[in-house]
Amino acid sequence: MANASKKPTTVVACPNCGTEQVWDTRNEFRPFCSARCKNNDLVAWANEDHAIPGQPLEDVFSEDLEGNY
Numbered sequence: 001m002a003n004a005s006k007k008p009t010t011v012v013a014c015p016n017c018g019t020e021q022v023w024d025t026r027n028e029f030r031p032f033c034s035a036r037c038k039n040n041d042l043v044a045w046a047n048e049d050h051a052i053p054g055q056p057l058e059d060v061f062s063e064d065l066e067g068n069y
């Protein structure tokens with residue numbers, strides 16, 4: 001019985017569509033599954049969909065000071 005040597009595979013989810021795929025360094029679109037997803041993500045970045053919501057630093061700081069009294 002032939003025992004095919006298995007290479008460990010890393011499965012990653014496409015950041016755009018979530019499709020799980022085997023990580024392949026020959027995949028020029030990684031970590032995306034396809035050129036389409038890669039392009040979609042670039043468009044999303046351009047539209048600032050990836051902007052991190054959060055309080056302005058100043059607000060957080062003054063809140064913290066009040067809490068220390």
Ligand SMILES: [Zn+2]
Pocket residue numbers: 014015016017018019032033034037
């Ligand atoms: Zn995808």
